[in-house]
Amino acid sequence: MQNNKKSPKNNPNNFFNQNPLITFAIFSVVVILLFKALVGENSSMEGQTGSKRTQQVSYSEFKELVSNKTLNKVEIGQTFIRAKSTDGTLYTTRIVKGDTELVKELDKQGIDYSGFSETNWFTEMFGWLFPFLIIMALWMFFAGRMQKSMGNGILGMGGSKNMVNSEKPKTKFDDVAGVEEAKEEVQEIVDFLKHPGRYVEIGAKIPKGVLLVGSPGTGKTLLAKAVAGEADVPFFSVTGSSFIEMFVGVGAARVRDLFEQAKKDSPSIIFIDEIDAIGKSRAAGGMMGGNDEREQTLNQLLSEMDGFGTDTPVIILAATNRPETLDQALMRPGRFDRQVLVDKPDFEGRIKILKVHTKGVKMDDDVELEEVARLTAGLAGADLANVVNEAALLAGRKNQKTVKQQDLFESVERALAGLAKKSRRINPKEKKIVAYHESGHALLAETTKGAKQVSKVSIVPRGLAALGYTLNKPEEDKFMMQRHELWAEVDVLLGGRAAEQVFIGEISTGAGNDLERATDIIKSMVQTYGMTDVAGLMVMEKSRQSFLGPQGGSSREYSDKLAQDADEFIKASLDEHYKAVVARLEEYRGAIEDMVKLLYKKENITGEEVRNIILDFEKENGIESKVQEHINEIEDELKEDASMSEKESKVDEQ
Template sequence: MSKQNSNDDKNNNFFNKNPLITFAIFSIVIIMLFKGLVGDGSAFNANNGTSTSRSKQVSYSEFKGLIESKSLSKVEIGQSYIKAKSADGMIYTTRLIPGDVNLVSLLDSKGIDYSGFSETNWFTEMFGWLFPFLLIIGIWMFFAGRMQKSMGGGILGMGNSKKMINSEKPDTKFDDVAGVEEAKEEVQEIVDFLKYPARYVEIGAKIPKGVLLVGSPGTGKTLLAKAVAGEADVPFFSVNGSSFIEMFVGVGAARVRDLFEQAKKDAPSIIFIDEIDAIGKSRAAGGMMGGNDEREQTLNQLLAEMDGFGTDTPVIILAATNRPEVLDAALLRPGRFDRQVLVDKPDFEGRVKILKVHMKSVKMDDDVEIDEIARLTAGLAGADLANIINEAALLAGRKSQKTVKQSDLFESVERAIAGLAKKSRRINPKEKKIVAYHESGHALLAETTDGAKKVSKVSIVPRGLAALGYTLNKPEEDRFMMQRFEMWAEVDVLLGGRAAEEVFIGEISTGAGNDLERSTDIIKSMVQTYGMTDVAGLMVLEKSRQSFIGGGQQATREYSDKMAEEMDNFIKSSLEEHYGSVIKRLEEYKGAIENMVELLYEKENITGDEVREIIVNFEKENNLKSKVIESVNEIKEELKEDAKMVKKDVKDEDQTS
């Protein structure tokens, strides 16, 4: 019995999902039934339905011959054909010849009974009237079906959002998420609540209903949400915020209701809304009319659903965004998204752990030093680090290597930072000479200026869209602020390229355009924002508001024209003063620059150690007080201590696992 019911359900589902096929089958069946019941409307079918099986079609001359022989007992004349019945029950049909006026006279002369009949009946007339309407309905159902597929189900996409909701039980664990230890601690209690909700309900504690994950793109917000569901072993309903928005008002609200209904049925569960700013933007930032648009309807429904939970309902809402400042205040109040968790870019130890996670599936050579790669990738997010490992594996595979080597990882880091090497781009010797002196100037100032980032690599191989060469600087450690002397040091390093062109070539080029722009911006920020000069003292001239995490800034000018003139004069004089000191430094180290340029011409790429060796040798030959040796020794000691700490942490983690 149950098997029969299941078959019926399958059939019903098929016809419900294919209304056009259902309509066509129904129409054909109705037409066939009426055709069989009504027939062609003639008296022969009405009186003798069984005799219709004996019929014969004859020519018009044969038909007239039957009339002459008096073989026919009754004749019916229509608009286009004639039917006749013989004495033995045979029915003859023939086409009527228009204009034959002798037919009726012939029938009268032979005494044969005749009459007329209509070739149409009420059914065919009715069908003729109904056919246009049936055609319009069929076309409408066809386009409605197309819209149903493109908009997520139901008429105009309403009432069926299940196709847009990804429901799963992730196998991701906290061990798969590295570099965000503080964020993992914040969401750990959510896992505990989902596993043991009674423990919290009995004591009267209210678990946060919603947790907002805030962080730059690629920091692992979605991965962390999956890990929470994986650790708790509960259903994970994930959907993108833009999936709720349609052109028809009410569709998004219906999808929100559908999402929460599914989550409540499978509770305990987790709802994850990625890019929630697509539907959660502040309603105060809407249009001038403040209309009741689709986004506002959807947001109102989301607010209502989040308020609809009881304290004992084990459904947790996780959401992710990199633009928390645009979210509506009602969405962030306690009782909805009670807690905001920052998923930040990883520090040095975090990068080591992330690299270790992604290296598990890649065959690494014994010469690979994870901590060295972690130092070169300061400021990169977890997604960037994963891409670097993958790019290194692709490079090794292209070279037909069995393992990924340290050189492959270095090349992958350079691709991520400076862009793809343009080996096919040929630059003439004159431009190559300019680039070599330019990059050597940057490198020398970086190594001989206190507070500057030390050199990791110097290259005159074109990379990216416009760079003809580059100097890769790596920070000695993770930095979250800069002191005034370090900002001036960065200005000196940026001016080193332009100054080297003037000192050694005697002419300047357009290659220093970006260096001058960045130098100007640094000094301007020292005046306007950080209060590091005497131009404005401690007064802040521009209030900058970061538009989104990791993005640009919008500044508002709040100073007079006189102050602007004083600031311009200070920036100009500061650049000239530091440019003069940079030129003196380059003239002092002319021999080191020439040796560096010669080595660059030969190898095209030189390491930071080679740069430091050239400078130290020049200082020894000319009895100069070394500005490199002391800093190099300090850096080496710091690197050794950091490497020991990292290796100890990694070893402890391996033993624990």
């Protein structure tokens, strides 16, 4: 049987093979030291006499030999003395510095003496060469380190083998849930990679590049891996930032190398994550001076995408959450000519994602993933995976055998409101303020048409600064809001501040964020949505929109008079709604007091408990039930949504 084990001599990872100059320097030093130790001290007299008897004596013994005239020749060096006796024996001894009597004694006894140099031409030459050898060894060492960190070639510039992760992923489309439309869009990419001839024969041109667009955590990278896994082709993944180095031209060389590797292993997929790192628009003025390297890298990427034909079985996938910043040359047909939206999952999608992530987790029989999905509207796939993992950790901490429904609910709270700060003790006065504040939010949420229902009210501090919180989650996903729903949200936000005024008699700083959000909502209704009479249908401010929403900054394109009218409307609207909220709280004073008592007792109450308290109060006081009206409104919307889903299912079946 053939032995494939590499010997140390042939092993390319051996230190001495990788550093030949250092090896030579070490070898030279060892040889010189041995030469000096074995030969240097007695080479002169041994050459003269051929004797091999050498004795090392003390200085006092040496002086005694001189006095007895036993020696006939003495050689004095810088650090030691050597002498030859009349019988041919060699003696050596160390010099005692400051002794001037030795030479006088030698003259007295008539012994021949002379000086000698303890060095020779070889050691002197090495003394000159050794510093240069050390400098060259250090240079080779650091050059090798740079080559490892940067790739191959001169100083590693141009190599991409170390920065590219090449693999054949095992991920399949079944492992990707909640993005069904995106999977359908990339399905033909898989088919092309499996059967390229089918498309070439018919004359179809498969997209060269597919840009996956979506918020962070929605599964763009996972979907790209699934495409490669389904097609069973090599998957070259790299991040956009890894192309950029301090040396100009490195990024472009790495792009060339990456595409060469992909073509050699075709059919294959190149995946560039966070492509906005190199693909930002050149027209924005962001590529000047020190950023010239990014522009060269982008130009090389554009030319490489043009460099292979539509029949070349290499597909480029890229991911970004900021498509509005990309250069238009990247987005034109022939390059990234298809954009696939990988959006946050809807209700059904969240259920599928939760089922995927709970496959390897022992779940209790009472777990209803539908309830968890209903509470997690707006969360991405990565958030849902974290929710399941946090629930499993909570169950393990409690020494449970399975994950229960309550563990999942607690995990959802962590994701939405932050970690509970049970160790943070607030004084009774602040606790009272927080209880009334959160009860005010909850009451307005349950008695205002268009508001989001309450799922939980708590006076346990969570997150960085929240001393309490009210969780409001919609029963179904909403992609737009009507005007009455925006006004309802303003009322709910003002409910906390109003409750402090009505029940405490003094306001606090706790409502600062609520007032800011309420102001922003009304401002958007005036300036952006055209929902007021102040500016009518005119848009007062054009925000710099991105995929994730407004990114700040705006250009003012309206008169000072209109700005003053808008400010006056916002202030008047806040005052008007605040008065209405105060009146609502006065009307439901008893319900608020009952809510606060229960909060003091339990610290956490559910939305169902909040609704029961208000319903009981309305019944006792003969008030027309606003809570029941709100519940009926939500139920009607759910029925309508279910009816539409049923009709769509029938159409799909046909």
